[in-house]
Amino acid sequence: MSRIAIVLCDDLGRRISSEFATYEALYADFLTLAAPGECEFSIFRARDGELPHNISEFDAVLVGGSRAGVYEPHEWIPPLLNMIRTAIQNKVTTLGICFGHQAIAAALGAEVAPSINGWNLATQTYECRGLGGSPDVEQLSLIAFHQDQVHTVPEGTSRYLTSAGCEIAGLVGENIFTMQPHPEFTPDVTSAILNASRGDRFSESEIDDAIARLESTLSATRASELFWLAIQAKGKNTSPVAVTSTTE
Template sequence: MRIGLLQCDDVAPELRERHGNYPAMFERLFTSVDPTLTFQVWRCLDGELPDDPGAVDAWLTTGSRFGVNDGLPWIDELCDFIRRLWETDSPLVGICFGHQLIAKALGGEVVKSSRGWGVGMSCNEVTGRADWMDPWQDGLDLVVSHQDQVATPPPNARVLAGSDFCPLYLMQVGECFLGVQGHPEFAKAYSADLMRLRAGLVGAERVDRGLASLDAPVDDRLMVRWILNFMRRCL
């Protein structure tokens, strides 16, 4: 399967030597589950957008330090491309910013959460079950780093997992769109370094709690299996 990665940010220069950039994170994790996957990257943050929704088999959108409501031209153009994917029933999975972008592009609402920053490990209850959730489990625990959240899902959305902190954590929209607020591609070491780098924004107390939460098990490979199952079912 050929996956098109819609890159919406770069790892901070201070962290890139140790952790690599986002495309490498995604490729490393996803190919550890399925070595036959191939990736093609479009740097959407630089205005590089695909011309053809059928250029690859399925699409994946990265997270970003930017917000979907920032009004940047490349974000508006990416929303337009997401609507083209929707119109052509092309498989798309949005991660964090990408999850929020799906909601915004298709008529939902994204807001800056009154609950503040979500960092470290997030623990979520799976409240809906779909055939691509194999192997099944009733919890989904992933690393997060976000201020914005989906407040209102778009039409045709089914919320599948959430928590008190982030009720709309995992959603399927129609048959071929899937969004998750968590970051399966973030290693715990990267999450820890990112929290320390952003301590001035996030706040020392929340960073301390986030760092402590990283002792919990993470469902990164499970989420990748679910994503690949979802993509293949769409295809």
Template sequence: MKIAILNLTLPFPGTSAFAETGRQIRDWIAPALPGSEFTILDIAQGLQLPVPDAYDGFIISGSEAGVYDQVAWMEPLKAFLLAARDAAKPLVGICFGHQIMAHTFGGHAEKAAAGIAVGARRFTLDGVETYANVWHQDQVVLVPPCARVSGFADYCPVGMLDYEFPAFSMQFHPEYSRAFLTREIGVILGKGIDPDLAERALESMARADVPADLMANRAAGTFRQFA
């Protein structure tokens, strides 16, 4: 099976923070899909989007951009998602990927009044309570008519979506570990995150046990069933 990871993240300016997003996603999903081939496509750095038939399925990463931003790849990405849906290619969205999928398929995402969330938060996913790591402000605020909510948190009513076609998405970052978030917070402290928010994020992660394979088998099942 050939899975493409569409990396839509750029490193934080002047640092190496978030420079390995594609690799982290690969390392999260690969143990659940033994024998599969993963290709990281750095779309945010100018690589052209593939045609849907080039791969068996796609993972859409997070991004520092929002669905409303005028970046060069935004409109092509929306067109790609529609084409991938029409080709019945399985799609898995993470954070921004969750937002852009909802936005493209008839919902709406925007900056949330809840503000920026960083660290570990409690979610209910498929009816089971667990912790997940997050870093976002934007949220899906209108569910697409072709999707249903399958996960949520107290601050995030649309935390996970399942679609009528082969796709699901999540607002949280299953590929982010406590060690990774702790390191990135330190790198951009005072530049990309204020000290008070950083302290709360670190405290939340110290109290939570986030599964390393969170949603990996769920994502793998989507690919195995439909690819």
């Protein structure tokens, strides 16, 4: 049985959670899409000061998404970054999605900041390359919902995922695997989040355009398989998946 700590860094809001699912349910459902066996999930809420006391008890830790910026002065972010560094030092597979991707990069010294091109919303096409030592390019269709991006590749990792709107959309290294997009998001959940943002962060036309670009066919199962390749590599003196550098 794989023991996985899910570190929540936000919530979906009461209405969306009651209508669809909570963040923890979305992450658990995503990871079990390609789970090779039984999983035991432990939930921690970083914004409430909840973090694993003994990270070495887990096979992996997943750091989830957030509306916050990793560079913002929230009291809960420095302890989260320290936990990430501790997990990596203790060879616990450290996974990140969206904000989690950015937090892991920041914990390793990378620059994270808003994109000069603004928001990446709805379904995006990503190029996945360098995994398994293969030069072949694999296309992944996943949902994006972010403005902040990782702008430099941290030491000890390589970029394996990129898109037209996000150059560093995924990092891989020894005991590290991250994705900027939200492989756990479904079109229905994303549509609800977008609609809840009308008149707040986005204009009516921006929301309508993003919803129109949501696609029903996504690469969630393939993304789950990639996360499990990382989890299954725990304890080995190699990176989760063989990497061909794509940092140039």
